[in-house]
Amino acid sequence: MSAIAAPDRVAAHLNRGGRWRPFEIAFWLAIVALIFALPSRALLINEILLAGLFALSLDLVLGYAGIVSLGQAAFFGTGAYAAGIIATLGVAEPLIGLVLASVIAGLLGLITAPLLLRGSDLTRLMVTLGVALLLGELANRNEWITGGADGLSLAAKPVLGLFPIDFTGQRNASLYSLAVLFALFVAARRLVQSPFGLSVRALKENPLRANALGVSAARRLIAIYGIAAAYAGASGALVAQTTGLVSLDVFDFHRSADVMLMLIIGGPGYLYGGLIGAAFFIALKDGVASATPEYWEFWIGLPLVVLVLVGRERIGGFIARWARRAALLAMRGAA
Amino acid sequence: MLKTLLAVGVAASAIAASAALADDNTVTIGMILPMTGPSASTGKQEQAGAQLYIHEHGDTVAGKKIQLIVKDDTGAPDVTKRLAEELIGNDKAKVLIGFGLTPLALAVAPIATEAKVPEIVSAAGTAMITEKSPFIVRTSFTLPQAAEPMARWCLKNNIRKVATLVTDYGPGVDAEKWFSEPFVKGGGTVVEKIRVPLKNPDFAPFLQRVSDDKPDAVFVFVPSGFGAAFMKEFVDRGLDKSGIKLIGTGDVTDDDLLPSMGDAAIGAVTTHHYSAAHDSPENKAFVADFEKANNGMRPNFMAVGAYDGMALIYHALEATKGSTDGQALIDAMKGAKWTSPRGPVEIDPATRDIIQNIYVRKVEKVNGQLYNVEFDKIEAVKDPFKAAGN
Numbered sequence: 001m002s003a004i005a006a007p008d009r010v011a012a013h014l015n016r017g018g019r020w021r022p023f024e025i026a027f028w029l030a031i032v033a034l035i036f037a038l039p040s041r042a043l044l045i046n047e048i049l050l051a052g053l054f055a056l057s058l059d060l061v062l063g064y065a066g067i068v069s070l071g072q073a074a075f076f077g078t079g080a081y082a083a084g085i086i087a088t089l090g091v092a093e094p095l096i097g098l099v100l101a102s103v104i105a106g107l108l109g110l111i112t113a114p115l116l117l118r119g120s121d122l123t124r125l126m127v128t129l130g131v132a133l134l135l136g137e138l139a140n141r142n143e144w145i146t147g148g149a150d151g152l153s154l155a156a157k158p159v160l161g162l163f164p165i166d167f168t169g170q171r172n173a174s175l176y177s178l179a180v181l182f183a184l185f186v187a188a189r190r191l192v193q194s195p196f197g198l199s200v201r202a203l204k205e206n207p208l209r210a211n212a213l214g215v216s217a218a219r220r221l222i223a224i225y226g227i228a229a230a231y232a233g234a235s236g237a238l239v240a241q242t243t244g245l246v247s248l249d250v251f252d253f254h255r256s257a258d259v260m261l262m263l264i265i266g267g268p269g270y271l272y273g274g275l276i277g278a279a280f281f282i283a284l285k286d287g288v289a290s291a292t293p294e295y296w297e298f299w300i301g302l303p304l305v306v307l308v309l310v311g312r313e314r315i316g317g318f319i320a321r322w323a324r325r326a327a328l329l330a331m332r333g334a335a
Numbered sequence: 336m337l338k339t340l341l342a343v344g345v346a347a348s349a350i351a352a353s354a355a356l357a358d359d360n361t362v363t364i365g366m367i368l369p370m371t372g373p374s375a376s377t378g379k380q381e382q383a384g385a386q387l388y389i390h391e392h393g394d395t396v397a398g399k400k401i402q403l404i405v406k407d408d409t410g411a412p413d414v415t416k417r418l419a420e421e422l423i424g425n426d427k428a429k430v431l432i433g434f435g436l437t438p439l440a441l442a443v444a445p446i447a448t449e450a451k452v453p454e455i456v457s458a459a460g461t462a463m464i465t466e467k468s469p470f471i472v473r474t475s476f477t478l479p480q481a482a483e484p485m486a487r488w489c490l491k492n493n494i495r496k497v498a499t500l501v502t503d504y505g506p507g508v509d510a511e512k513w514f515s516e517p518f519v520k521g522g523g524t525v526v527e528k529i530r531v532p533l534k535n536p537d538f539a540p541f542l543q544r545v546s547d548d549k550p551d552a553v554f555v556f557v558p559s560g561f562g563a564a565f566m567k568e569f570v571d572r573g574l575d576k577s578g579i580k581l582i583g584t585g586d587v588t589d590d591d592l593l594p595s596m597g598d599a600a601i602g603a604v605t606t607h608h609y610s611a612a613h614d615s616p617e618n619k620a621f622v623a624d625f626e627k628a629n630n631g632m633r634p635n636f637m638a639v640g641a642y643d644g645m646a647l648i649y650h651a652l653e654a655t656k657g658s659t660d661g662q663a664l665i666d667a668m669k670g671a672k673w674t675s676p677r678g679p680v681e682i683d684p685a686t687r688d689i690i691q692n693i694y695v696r697k698v699e700k701v702n703g704q705l706y707n708v709e710f711d712k713i714e715a716v717k718d719p720f721k722a723a724g725n
Binding site: 040041043044047137140148149150151153170239243244245247248249252254289290293294296297 | 438
């Protein structure tokens with residue numbers, strides 16, 4: 001193979017990742033089908049989609065850039081409050097609120113990102129956690145604008161003036177969330193396959209070597225952290241708009257912890273990981289919590305521990321392997 | 336491809352499986368509570384209270400069968416709201432009950448209004464909740480209702496210098512305001528107003544400040560379930576031996592935790608609407624049945640709130656002859672009067688808030704166990720917040 005052909009081969013290899021595979025198309029169509037097939041569960045599906053978007057944000061930070069964050073709720077909460085406050089100020093169109101809220105969250109990400117450049121994973125855990133705690137207390141103190149512990153109610157107007165997303169339009173709400181999720185997902189997909197995305201991944205795999213190749217770590221990490229913050233902000237804003245309220249718990253530690261669980265269940269460093277993890281976690285939680293509202297945490301904890309012990313692997317891979325083994329056994333039984 | 340489809344399939348079937356159905360002759364009551372997290376004790380007491388009522392009075396009213404569905408909102412308002420919408424939309428719930436904290440009750444208010452489904456607040460105690468929807472009725476209490484009588488009692492008993500210590504959220508602010516204002520107006524002095532964060536409260540530094548001020552008494556409000564942590568610090572800082580009297584609304588000497596608080600709690604004077612030691616035949620039966628059904632757990636004011644919430648629903652269904660029309664139920668609830676384990680109660684037709692006696696109690700040892708023993712009462716107290724024209 002000649003030296004001239006090498007860049008072409010690299011380009012071909014890189015482009016292959018960008019092609020849409022049939023299963024991806026099936027995945028998105030399946031979600032649309034679910035929304036129409038289960039109108040009574042539209043709210044739950046909406047919750048899953050928004051948690052999926054939040055997990056996607058953490059995936060960019062953790063899965064691709066390798067920044068361990070326990071404070072992603074800082075941006076989720078900022079987005080939620082920004083959307084809530086914008087709506088109470090009289091900006092009726094949810095899309096404008098959504099864009100502004102994610103820009104604000106993104107800016108906050110850019111401002112706080114330099115704090116993460118020094119120190120180890122443990123320092124980063126503490127810093128991200130600290131930022132979320134700070135913002136939570138700020139929201140608690142500034143009751144005049146956030147409503148304090150009583151929360152903030154907002155009446156989201158119909159999207160584009162046509163589609164109500166409140167109590168009367170539950171399906172619209174989940175379609176609205178799906179549309180935003182899909183758009184942001186496509187953007188993230190392009191992002192991680194772009195030269196920028198690849199260099200971020202290189203930084204995660206081997207920071208020393210990436211630096212030696214001339215990849216500037218600081219600017220890339222700040223940029224990806226800011227983008228992920230904007231994603232988290234968008235998910236917070238959508239939660240605020242589709243549920244019609246914001247309260248202090250948007251900054252809670254459990255938000256950051258739950259989203260990390262979802263991502264780890266689904267598999268970090270894999271864009272669908274967060275979505276699958278969110279679907280699995282929330283559907284399981286809802287099912288178990290309906291059956292035993294008092295002790296559901298036990299029945300959630302158990303499969304999680306098993307999952308981690310059996311192999312720190314994506315839930316999808318786990319099920320597929322199990323299905324293959326079952327099929328194999330069935331074939332043997334038949335033979 | 337296969338694995339992704341499988342994952343989607345698993346999620347879909349889990350979603351579909353959790354939808355439930357109800358038939359015409361059943362009245363479904365949706366109960367939403369924090370069953371896990373820091374307010375789990377509220378959820379546990381409330382659920383047990385509601386179930387005890389159904390157990391004692393049968394599950395059939397006016398020819399309809401009562402079905403109670405309990406859901407855990409983990410204390411997060413967006414979950415409360417989703418559960419409320421699903422209970423009304425999918426399970427056809429005709430009444431909602433529960434709501435452990437103020438933001439959780441507020442989250443459901445617009446749905447109650449829109450769907451015309453009565454929302455019975457059997458726990459949360461911030462005064463303005465009932466004003467957020469014409470479909471909200473309360474069977475618990477309001478903080479102003481419990482705090483204001485304490486101010487009167489202090490003035491009568493020559494307690495002139497008080498420091499207040501409350502949890503920094505809606506009910507705490509209510510308690511602080513409705514204790515201090517009448518107290519200062521009556522000639523008392525509030526030497527310091529301290530607010531403690533709701534999450535992970537560390538009472539030690541705050542109690543040190545109280546100890547330095549040397550007031551006659553310290554007025555305390557902490558949410559149900561937090562009293563034991565407070566009492567421990569109170570003893571650790573030596574305040575129990577400093578001559579500073581412990582007063583407050585009954586939340587701090589909550590019956591659920593009182594048995595485990597230790598003798599330091601003895602002598603604490605509180606004003607509240609319910610004590611497990613309330614001397615009436617209704618209460619004796621209630622406490623005995625409750626303890627029997629729940630492994631000896633003592634009922635607190637949360638359990639009574641839910642028990643009375645169910646009593647109110649039964650009353651309303653009887654009045655409407657089984658009709659579950661939301662407006663008709665609310666109309667039947669307004670002005671309802673009955674004898675609760677806490678004493679005589681009435682739903683104020685004007686505000687849909689509860690009118691009840693507020694008792695002055697002192698922690699004493701009865702048969703080796705700590706109880707809030709009532710020694711004085713103020714009859715038929717209306718919520719002072721609304722009486723003041725708010």
